[in-house]
Amino acid sequence: MNSPAGRGKDSARPYFFLSYAHTPRINPRAADPNLWVAKLYQDLCEAILQITDAPAGHPIGFMDRSMHQGQKWAERLSRELSGCRVFVPLYSPRYFKSEACGKEWHLFTRRSVYQRRPGAERMTGIVPALWVSMEHYTLPRVASELQFSHDSFGADYAAEGLYALxxxxxxxxQYATAVLRLAQRIVDVADQTVIPVTQPLDFESSxxxxxxxxxxxxxxxxxxxYRQPELPPTRSATCYGERRTDWQPFRPPSGxxxxxxxxxxxxNMGFQPTVHEFEEEAENLLAAxxxxxxxxxxxxxxxxLDSQRAETVRRLDRRNLGSVSILEPWNREDQQCRxxxxxxxxxxxxxxxxxxGSRRKPSLRGDAVGGSPGNxxxxxxELERAVMRASTAYEQETARPEPPQHRRPSIGR
Known part of the structure; x- marks a missing residue:
């Protein structure tokens, strides 16, 4: 078949960018659940190699295996999104809750798409794939507007998704059939469209x-x-900065x-996080x-050691709010901590x-049961579990009816 592998600048560009939502581990020692996505990625790359004449060393695809960390990661993602030929979002409920996945979709769609052949089927450069069934899930507008049918990949694929297969x-x-047809669709879209390479945009601000x-x-x-000026004389300033949110307890290796x-x-879990100093949050947590x-x-x-500030944390602890999880990160490689x-x-x-004293609230003490989770x-x-516990408790708390307002009985008029 005619392959776009040798067409000028296209020859050095990946066929596809696999966009997916990272699934959290059940516990720190469990197998990485994202290995199933990695297998799909490898199977797609192998299928595309089989149905094209792409030479050895040709970049077939791109899949982010990191944990979305740091400026270099963001720059790499932006660069890949500015040059890939097809965008393959892996649909799941978690995917459409992920801010990082939403940014990937946004950056890819900033690029223009041109048809190679007049009158050909209109293609967007996006080839969605079902990781799980989305039959009972309302897609966001950008996904629902895509004119794309999953039926051609097989009835079981459309009903169950790739993960089940x-x-x-x-x-x-059925899995082999779905992968081969998905690979063929990626190659067809790459062959029938021209999506020019653009300057990488800033990922974080997108x-x-x-x-x-x-x-x-x-x-x-x-x-x-602490901020550095607040530190007691017995504590090194290595792990601290100008703000309390600069705290780096696992330094090194994490800086x-x-x-x-x-x-x-x-x-990565699909939440929209904001970061604050505790003192900024304390009033709302204690008063609301x-x-x-x-x-x-x-x-x-x-x-x-700052007893006045510690008292505020003690008051919050006494409220025993299920929607607030408290973690105590502990680096056992820190000599002062030991x-x-x-x-x-x-x-x-x-x-x-x-x-x-509550099992539902995780803690990272150095003497934790089952070992010393100090890395x-x-x-x-632990954070993944803490976020899920807080989120579940918050949903339960907000679902309860407001307590009745007791009024003093009126005594005549």
């Missing part, structure tokens, strides 16, 4: 192409820590604020009858008596 052995032939999130899709991340890492994890949204508090136990572990544990016990990967796994 991969997981259920009896569907193996809007999401999807509809605005519901209030339950938001999560507020607050940090209880970025923990709140930024937490926000990335929340985005009901919370403004699910919240996660990241606690630096060294900051409990040397002062007993003292810091005792401080935490006096402040967080309710959270420490960044363990933190990410």
């Amino acid at each position: 991969m997981k259920i052995a009896s569907y193996s032939s 809007p999401s192409a999807f509809d605005p999130p519901e209030p339950t899709d938001r999560v507020r991340i607050s940090v209880f820590s 970025r604020p923990l709140a930024e890492d937490a926000a990335d994890v929340a985005r 009858d009901r919370p403004a949204g699910p919240s996660v508090l990241l606690v630096d136990r060294w900051a409990f 040397d002062n572990e007993r003292m810091l544990n005792d401080l935490g016990d006096t402040v967080l008596t309710v959270s420490r 960044l990967d363990d933190f990410r796994g």
Whole structure:
């Protein structure tokens, strides 16, 4: 068949960009659930190699295997989106809640699409794929406006999605059929359209192409820590900055604020995170009858040495709000933390008596049951569970009717 592999500048451009929502692990030691997407990606690349004359070393596709971290990641994503020939969004409910996926869609659709042949079927450069069935899910406007039929990939694919075809052995032939037809569709769209390469746009400042999130899709991340000038003389300034949200407890190897890492994890889960100093959030958390949204508090136990500020955290702990999860990240590679572990544990016990005693609220103490989750990967796994617990509790709290307003009985007129 005629392949676009040798057509000028197209020969060095990936056929497709696979856009998907990262699925969180059940626990830090569980297998990575995104390996199923990686298998699909490899199968698509192999199928495209088989049906084209793409030479060895030709970039067949692009799939982001990172955790959406840092400026270099954002620049790489922007560069790939400015040059790929086809955009393949992997539909799932989680996908359309992901801000990062919405930004990928937005950046790709900033590019112009031209038909190679007059009168050909109108193509957008977007070839959606069903990861799971979306039959009972309302698609956002940009997806619902696409003129695309999934029926040609097979009835079982359209009813179940690729994930089910991969997981259920009896569907193996249907999976192979769906992958081959999806690969053929990608090649056809690449062959019949010209989507010029553009200058990469700024990923972080780009809007999401999807509809605005519901209030339950938001999560507020607050940090209880120090600014460098506030540190006690017994604590090194290495992990601190000008703001309390600059706290970097896992330095090294991580040299970025923990709140930024937490926000990335929340985005990958489909939430819209905001980051605050705890003091900015405390008044609302302590005064409101009901919370403004699910919240996660990241606690630096060294900051409990400031007894006045620690009292505010103690008051929040006593409220025992299900929609507020409290995490105590703990780097066991930090020599000062190890040397002062007993003292810091005792401080935490006096402040967080309710959270420490409740199994529904996760904590990253160094003496945690089942081991010492004192590294960044363990933190990410705990954060995923903390966000889900806070979000579920928030939905339950807001679903309850308002308590009745008791009025004093009137005594005549």
